[in-house]
Amino acid sequence: MKNKDNVELLPVKKDQLYSEKTFIRHCIYDYHQNRKLDDINESFLRAAETDGFLEPLLQVKEEAVQEDGTKKKVLINYYSPHQIFIIASLSKNKVHEGQLWTHHDFDWHTKQKTRYVEWGWSGYAFNVDYAKAGTKHHTELNIFDLCKDFHNFLKLLHSLKNDRHGGFDRNKERYFNDAPSINFDFSVLTKDIFEKFSLNIDRLRLLRKTIGSFALQIDPLETWYFYIKRHPRWKKDSLKGDALLAQEIYIISDLITEVTEKLTGEKEPDLLSSVHEKFYPTLLPRDEYATGSDVKALWGTIASFKQWVTKNKDLIPDGMLQKLAEFEKELKAYEEKYEDKSYVSGISRPVEYEEKLGINDLDPSVTHYVTQFLKQQPKVDQDELKMEIASAISWRLHDLERKLWQVLDEAGEILRKKVDEAWNIEHDFGNHFWFKRKDELNKLSREEQMKLYDTEYQKAYKEAMFWSNKRDEFGKTISHINLIYCQNCRNKPVKVKSDRGDQLFYDTFICEDCLKGMDEPRMTNLAVWNCMYCGRVLYKFNYENRINDLLINKATSDIVLEYGRLKLVVRCGNRECGKINERWIDWGWTA
Ligand SMILES: [Zn+2]
Ligand SMILES: [Zn+2]
Structure with a gap:
């Protein structure tokens, strides 16, 4: 929305923003007046804006005192303090003739006129012109898309009420008065409002992951992430240097998480788990689900698998559901005889003695384990026998868990095949396309051929992604199989x-x-x-x-x-x- 003076109107709230001068100071100094980022000035901002990395959230015509003491109406840029994420991500570049360039091989690049911009602090740089043209490999994140999403998110954020002393959450109070208040009132946020800002939940999640992993990258206290996170905000404000900068960037990813959770009504995974989804570094702490064999967890797995089947009937091989039904009978028989058992693995459990059931009360499988043992050690006393029966009962549940896994994995195998096939087509797409469609392609112009190639390739890529996601979804569906359920409610993992x-x-x-x-x-x-x-x-x-x-x-x-x-x-x-x-x-x- 703009009025006739070309000045942006609401919904962004000006009192939450920094004027350009204040914003630059916020980028350069921390709250103790120590240096934060180097070489950030007006021309750096202009260069970032020229490319479209950065955009002021608000421009207002205001009276400003000129160098000669006279007053004049000028356009003042206003920024969100959180735009420090963009500035920090670009801070390894230098300004040359009004544009950002990476320091690396600067002379060579300027001679070649290929402009590379560094993004983040890990040395990653990309060709700006390619990225702007939208040329990208599908696995690569387009930084300009990301910046646009981030800008939209900030527009949404700063349209919300923010009350420094509103007491929405005491943990968010700041130690320094010049630190931006993060007490946003998300209670009014709805899907309708959210969608007006051209955002969706997936993009929000990607944004959080990208911003969060940048913060982790620069945070010297990364391995203490959870420990520091538990401290109230005002305590974290007393950190210095990169540790403080990292905290300021975590604030942004936390705000995004809050918005996501408000909109979905569900809890998002913690930052480390979402950033290190595929490979979790061993040095970082994490909490894990307790594992073992558990009657109720097996039932829970069967229930969620059945739920999955209702939407994926065509992926179930013949006879699989019959096998599952037979398995259910076995599990039910186990539960009736030995009750709702749960065995945690990886801990030293106290020795158990089976007091209720004797050797003649067991089912054939458990009897088999015990008689095998007795064959090896025919002379056992009463306590040893009780112990052996107890451990045979636990082994039996372990076997049932393995059996259920074998049944369910029949569907898993079909999915893995589908995934492999689809990615093989994607990897070898060029060959397939030009060779198999030779006749059809000959009738088309080069431009039409390329267009067709592009749409067909996108189809193949989407297909492969579809099956990968299907496989992951299936994995999640049966992921409770080796978990332990809560001893109180008996229906949630721990x-x-x-x-x-x-x-x-x-x-x-x-x-x-x-x-x-x-x-x-x-x-x-x-x-x-x-x-x-x-x-x-x-x-x-x-x-x-x-x-x-x-x-x-x-x-x-x-x-x-x-x-x-x-x-x-x-x-x-x-x-x-x-x-x-x-x-x-x-x-x-x-x-
Ligand atoms: Zn004692
Ligand atoms: Zn519980």
Whole structure:
């Protein structure tokens, strides 16, 4: 919207923006007046604008004092403080004759008149003219598209109410008054409003991933990402240099995440998981789902597979559903006999003894395991037999899990074939196209041929992507097969948050939703901390970073460590024991 003075009107709110001078200062200095980015000035901004990387969010005709002291109406550019993402991404370039050029091989490039611009801090550079012409390999991100999306996002963002002291979220308060307020009011945001800004959810996700991975790239504290993230914003404001710059860029990817979550009503994966979707660096902390064999997780997998089948009937090979039905009978029989079992892998579990069922009460498969064992060790005492039966029952569930996997993978194999075929066509597209359509092509002009090539290639590429996505979707559908379901609700997988070393203490697994809803978890008897020497109860509930118990004066005490590390030392109250029990709680290092 522009009025007759060519001045932009709403919806962007001017009080959330910086004038050009303030914006440049925001790029150059941090809140302690230390240098942030070098060589950012008016001509840098102009060069970035000439290419279309940058665009002021608002231009206003305002009275400004000239050098000679007179006042004159001039057009003032206003920028979002978050446009520092664009400036930082371009900051490895220099301005030459009003245009941005990479420092690398500068003399050679200027001689050749091929202008390369560096994007990000990893040395990646691209040919500006190619990118502008839209020439790109399909796997490559077009920076100009990205900048456009980012600009649209900022227009949306700054049309929202933002109240520094509005108290929407205390964690977002800033330490310095000149730091931009990030207390946006997303409550009014709807799909209708969102779509008016030429954005969609997929582009928003790509934007978050690109901006977030740039922040991770420059962040010297990357491996401490989750730990730092848990701190309130005002605490992070006291960081310096690149660590602070990274935080300012995380703010943007977090804002995008907030908008996405508001629009979809679903939680987005954490930044590290979404950036490192394919390959997760070993040094970075992550939280993972607890794995093992679990009756309810197998049922959950079957249910979500059946849901998937309703939309993908043609991908199911003959006889597969029959095999699944037979498997369900087996699983049901197991559950009826041995109850709802769940075995976590990767931890040392206490030895189990089967107290209810004797050797004559077992089903043929479990009996088979036990008799095999007895053949090797004919002389066993009663306890050893009980132990062997318990472990045979756990092995049986493990076998059932493998069996279900074999059944479901029949559909997986069909999908993998489809994916391979489609990508083979894409990789070899040129040969296929020119050779197989020779007659048809001969009748066309070169231009028409190229046009046809392009549309046909796009089709082949889309087809291949379609099957890749189908395969991934199938993988997600059956991904619960080797997970452990929450011991409280028995229908959700459980994320393991604490350090691996800590896992040894826990044989309880509770999902996030159940944990959140527990007012008095000590009543659940789910995570009792017992003395490891005599077995007496030390705390009624100790799970992850939380202890919940009754004090001697009968007041409930609920101790929750927000982040950091806590050492618990408890001397057993049993007079005959009196031994010291220790536990470390490392909290905050994973998502
Ligand atoms: Zn639960
Ligand atoms: Zn004890």
